[in-house]
Amino acid sequence: MSSLLMDFEKPLAELEAKINELKNFSSEKGLDLTEEIKTLQTRAEHLKKEIYGNLSPWQRVIIARHPERPGTIDYIKMIFADFMEMHGDRYFGDDRSVVGGIARFHGQPVTVIGHAKGKDTKENLARNFGMAHPEGNRKALRLMEQAEKFGRPVITFVDTKGAYCGIGAEERGQAWAISANLTRMSTLRVPVIAVIIGEGGSGGALAIAVGDHIMMLENAIYSVISPESFASILWKDPGRTQDAVEAMKMTAADLKELGVIDEIVPEPLGGAHKNPEEMARILGKSLEKALSALKKEPIESILENRYKKFRGIGQFVSG
Amino acid sequence: MLKDLFRKPKYVTVHADTVKKDIPEGLLQKCPVCSEILFIKDLDKTLKACTKCGYHFRMGARERINSVVDEGSFVELDAVLESGNPLGFGDYPEKIAEAQKISKLKEAVITGEAAINGNQVVIGVMDPFFIMGSMGSVVGEKVTRAIERAIEKRLPLIIFTASGGARMQEGIISLMQMAKTCGALARLHKAGLLYITVLTDPTTGGVTASFASMADIILAEPGALIGFAGPRVIEQAMKQKLPEGFQTSEFLLEHGFVDMVVPRTQIRDTLVKLLDLHTTGGTDNV
Numbered sequence: 001m002s003s004l005l006m007d008f009e010k011p012l013a014e015l016e017a018k019i020n021e022l023k024n025f026s027s028e029k030g031l032d033l034t035e036e037i038k039t040l041q042t043r044a045e046h047l048k049k050e051i052y053g054n055l056s057p058w059q060r061v062i063i064a065r066h067p068e069r070p071g072t073i074d075y076i077k078m079i080f081a082d083f084m085e086m087h088g089d090r091y092f093g094d095d096r097s098v099v100g101g102i103a104r105f106h107g108q109p110v111t112v113i114g115h116a117k118g119k120d121t122k123e124n125l126a127r128n129f130g131m132a133h134p135e136g137n138r139k140a141l142r143l144m145e146q147a148e149k150f151g152r153p154v155i156t157f158v159d160t161k162g163a164y165c166g167i168g169a170e171e172r173g174q175a176w177a178i179s180a181n182l183t184r185m186s187t188l189r190v191p192v193i194a195v196i197i198g199e200g201g202s203g204g205a206l207a208i209a210v211g212d213h214i215m216m217l218e219n220a221i222y223s224v225i226s227p228e229s230f231a232s233i234l235w236k237d238p239g240r241t242q243d244a245v246e247a248m249k250m251t252a253a254d255l256k257e258l259g260v261i262d263e264i265v266p267e268p269l270g271g272a273h274k275n276p277e278e279m280a281r282i283l284g285k286s287l288e289k290a291l292s293a294l295k296k297e298p299i300e301s302i303l304e305n306r307y308k309k310f311r312g313i314g315q316f317v318s319g
Numbered sequence: 320m321l322k323d324l325f326r327k328p329k330y331v332t333v334h335a336d337t338v339k340k341d342i343p344e345g346l347l348q349k350c351p352v353c354s355e356i357l358f359i360k361d362l363d364k365t366l367k368a369c370t371k372c373g374y375h376f377r378m379g380a381r382e383r384i385n386s387v388v389d390e391g392s393f394v395e396l397d398a399v400l401e402s403g404n405p406l407g408f409g410d411y412p413e414k415i416a417e418a419q420k421i422s423k424l425k426e427a428v429i430t431g432e433a434a435i436n437g438n439q440v441v442i443g444v445m446d447p448f449f450i451m452g453s454m455g456s457v458v459g460e461k462v463t464r465a466i467e468r469a470i471e472k473r474l475p476l477i478i479f480t481a482s483g484g485a486r487m488q489e490g491i492i493s494l495m496q497m498a499k500t501c502g503a504l505a506r507l508h509k510a511g512l513l514y515i516t517v518l519t520d521p522t523t524g525g526v527t528a529s530f531a532s533m534a535d536i537i538l539a540e541p542g543a544l545i546g547f548a549g550p551r552v553i554e555q556a557m558k559q560k561l562p563e564g565f566q567t568s569e570f571l572l573e574h575g576f577v578d579m580v581v582p583r584t585q586i587r588d589t590l591v592k593l594l595d596l597h598t599t600g601g602t603d604n605v
Contacts, residue, residue, distance in 0.1 A: 079344035122596035163528075165556050170566055174547040174577050176528035183533050187509070202485075202494060203528045203547070207487035210498050224485050224494040224525075229552075234487055248490045249406050256406065260491050310502050311463065313495040314456035 006062050012051055016043045030274040052270045055219070057251050058242045061227065063219040063271040064198050070276040071130075071198065072099055072114030072157040076279065078280035079287065080105055080112060086143060090134075092172060095136030097128040097160070098208075100143040103154070106288060111147035113140045114157030114197070114209055117255055130199075131164040136179035137207045139182050144188055153191040156208040161226060163204030178207045185210035186310070191294035191302060193287065196220045196252075196261070197272075212306050213290040214260070216252040217283070222260070223250035260313065263290070327527070335539060336575055350374050367582045375540050375583055377520055379422065380429045380446035383479055387587050388433035388442065395431040400457050402489075407440070411488040414450065422449045426457040427482070430465040432474070435587065438594040441469040443478040447521065451483030452502065454526050458498025462530055466503040475513040475594060480531040483549070484524020497529035504533045513597045518545050518568065518577065536593060538586065539568035539577045 005013050017038045026033040063069070064243070076083050080103035087094040099163035115132065118124030132140075140156075163174055181276045183207075184190060193212035200209070200222030216222060223230075231237055234244075241281035249255070252264045265286050268275040294302060348357050353372035362368070365429065366386050367376040378573055380385075404411050419425060427449035432440050443465045445452045454462075465598075469476040485493035507514055516534040518527075520543035528547055539545060546566035554561055564570050568580045582591050 002418050062324075142391060147359050151558050163547065167553065167557065167561070167565070170553070171549070171574050173532075175578055177533045178528040178547070179501055179530070179532045182498050182529060183505045186498070186502035187505045203497065203525060205493055206498060212352075224490050225487060230487060247406065247408055250491065255491060259493065260495060287445060296497070303569075307506075310495060310498040313499060314460050315405040315489075315492060316400050316457045316460055317403055318399045318401075 004066065004068055006059070007067070008059050008062075009051055010045050011240060013039065013043065015047060019044065021209075044120050048269065053229070057245045057254075058075065059253050060219045061221055061245055063223045063273075066271060066273050068273040070196055070272050070279060071159055073159060074276055075197065075280055075283065076112055076114070078277065079284045080110070083112065086146075087139075089138035089142055092135045095128075095133050095195050096126055097130050097132045097138055097164070098136035098140055100140060105155070105291070109150075109152050110291075111143055111152045112157070113143055113154065115160040115204075115208075117159060117198075128164060130160045132160065132204055133161060133163065133164050133166075133169050134172045134174045135161065137174075137181055137204075138229050140208050141177075143256045144185065148188050148190050151190060153193070153294070154188065154211075155291075156192070156194045156211065158194060158196045158200045158205045158209050159198035159220075160201050160204045161199055162201035163207065175203075178203045180211055181207040186199040186306060187303065189303070191291065191297075192306070195265070195283065195287070196222045197283075201226060209279070210293055210306075210310065212302055212309075213262050215263045215265050215286060215290070216255060216261045217265050217272060217279075218252055219271050220252055221250045222252075222255055223248050267312055324562035325547075332583050337429065338505045368583055373541060373582070375520065375542060377447045377481070378442060379448055380424060380444040380479075383444045384429065384431075384433070384442070387444075387479075387590065388435055388494050389437065391577065393431050393442075394433070395429060396468065397430060400426065400461060402455055402457050402562045404488075405456065406488070406490045408488045417517065418449050422446060424449055425527075426461065427452045427454070428458045428461050430461045430470070432472075435477075435594060436591040438475070438598070440475045440477050441472070443476075445479060445481040445519075445526075447481035447519070450486065452497050452521075452526075453483050453486035453493075454479040454529075455486035455489040456496065457494050459493075459499050459502070460483075462496075462500050463503045465531075466500065466507050467513055469509050469514075469539075470503075470510050473510070473512065475515070475597060476507065477515045477517070477590065478530065478534075479517045479519055480522045480526055482522055482524070482526035483530075484526060487577070494525065497525050500530040501533060504530060508533075508535075508555065513594075515590065515593060517581075517590075519543050521545070523549055537577045538579050538581050538589065540586070541568055541580055541582055543568045543573050545577075 006096045083103035085101040099116040103112050115130040116127050118127045119129035194209040194211040196216040227241045231240040231244040255261045268278045272279040350369040352374040354370040404414050406597040441561045514534045515536045516531050518539040522545045571577045572580050
């Protein structure tokens with residue numbers, strides 16, 4: 001069980017604490033409180049289902065941003081074997097907010113790339129909170145082209161608030177780096193699977209998410225801008241963040257309905273961080289299924305379908 | 320009285336706004352950079368550049384097309400496309416209706432075929448006044464269709480960009496227009512066709528990070544704001560003032576992201592020269 005509680009699960013935690021207290025009390029004093037404990041446990045089960053079974057979009061945002069939520073590095077460790085990290089964009093530097101390299105997936109060599117946040121303040125600073133500079137996006141592209149050369153499928157994990165906004169990022173062409181990725185990924189001659197595992201923020205997310213099969217973890221979010229910025233831009237009221245979350249339709253279920261993603265990967269009750277091993281097992285199974293389906297398809301038809309997938313997104317009327 | 324002599328006199332501050340009101344509408348315009356009062360008929364001659372300091376006023380899409388293509392050659396494409404409301408977002412339909420009324424445009428981009436000094440091209444021009452030229456489904460679709468048209472007819476493609484970025488009201492659907500336009504551009508480049516963009520004030524966000532920056536040749540108008548994040552966003556994130564001239568066309572030229580900074584009055588001639596240098600057409604680089 002996670003140590004960091006989210007507000008909406010506090011009633012459950014309190015109840016569980018009470019049950020433990022009662023258990024200790026009964027064993028210490030040698031009293032039989034089985035009935036009482038059982039009643040409370042039933043109530044806890046109900047509460048659990050009630051809380052986690054009806055998560056609001058805002059609660060999912062909190063889960064998606066949970067500091068203990070497993071990230072790219074965790075999934076690489078748990079799902080892949082023999083991961084070898086590769087560094088640098090060959091132009092300017094190595095951006096540690098993007099992790100990438102070669103690994104084995106069920107024996108097959110694949111290229112894995114993803115955003116990496118830190119587990120503590122020090123690592124968060126080193127990894128710039130998972131927000132890529134242009135060189136992070138360029139490193140990703142370099143590794144994808146390397147994968148193409150050697151016929152390795154590409155698997156990406158998206159977990160970023162967005163591409164980094166700063167002086168250096170502008171000086172080194174953030175926009176140019178992103179558009180290059182979008183363009184090149186659309187014709188990359190190997191299967192590409194993208195998984196939104198946590199936060200999918202704007203152009204920074206999309207820069208590694210143009211693929212053949214787009215998956216989203218149940219509590220992940222994916223949006224054009226953060227709900228905080230959305231509220232302050234459109235309503236001039238940052239206090240309306242929760243309204244923005246609803247209006248923007250940024251949950252996995254919303255995006256599946258909008259046709260932006262192909263698959264929702266279910267999470268353990270309460271979120272991926274409650275049971276990272278179980279999450280990795282479920283995700284690994286989904287990846288295996290998606291990859292084996294793509295491997296049966298000729299690359300020309302994969303590319304045609306990839307084009308059509310993005311070509312078809314948009315809603316307009318011929319008035 | 321004597322003591323009045325020693326009293327500090329009170330001054331009334333006359334705000335610049337009140338001066339503005341005295342200018343008859345449609346006759347004069349003040350330059351926001353050098354404060355020169357300019358005759359609008361003089362501005363028409365310079366294609367809306369300040370006659371004193373050269374500041375380029377923002378220009379609507381129709382006016383822009385007229386300033387670039389051969390007279391009477393423009394044939395508009397997909398003029399009927401209008402926005403839906405994919406997220407069912409609050410007052411979005413009203414916002415569109417209002418923008419349409421003010422701009423007399425259906426959306427933030429006009430696309431079509433035209434001739435530039437006799438060179439047939441596919442052209443797209445964004446309008447900075449239509450909800451800040453933001454890109455939603457219609458902009459993405461029209462730009463993509465223009466790219467596909469250029470491929471189909473083997474014509475050069477020219478796009479003038481002016482955009483605040485993705486259209487917030489269409490959420491994730493706007494974001495996906497970036498991948499959509501770039502996918503189409505990959506095919507255009509593979510077909511060996513010429514693609515030129517002219518970045519005008521402002522070109523930021525999702526448009527810069529998609530079709531604006533994926534051209535063979537990138538021109539920019541002097542002094543235009545061009546970048547990924549808006550300057551206010553960066554200032555807030557960095558908690559510091561941005562250096563003078565940051566994210567201007569000249570800044571991007573210096574950092575190697577645009578090919579030329581070209582004053583508006585010379586853009587047509589520059590395009591003509593470039594088109595003439597590419598008249599042999601594309602080859603299929605399969």
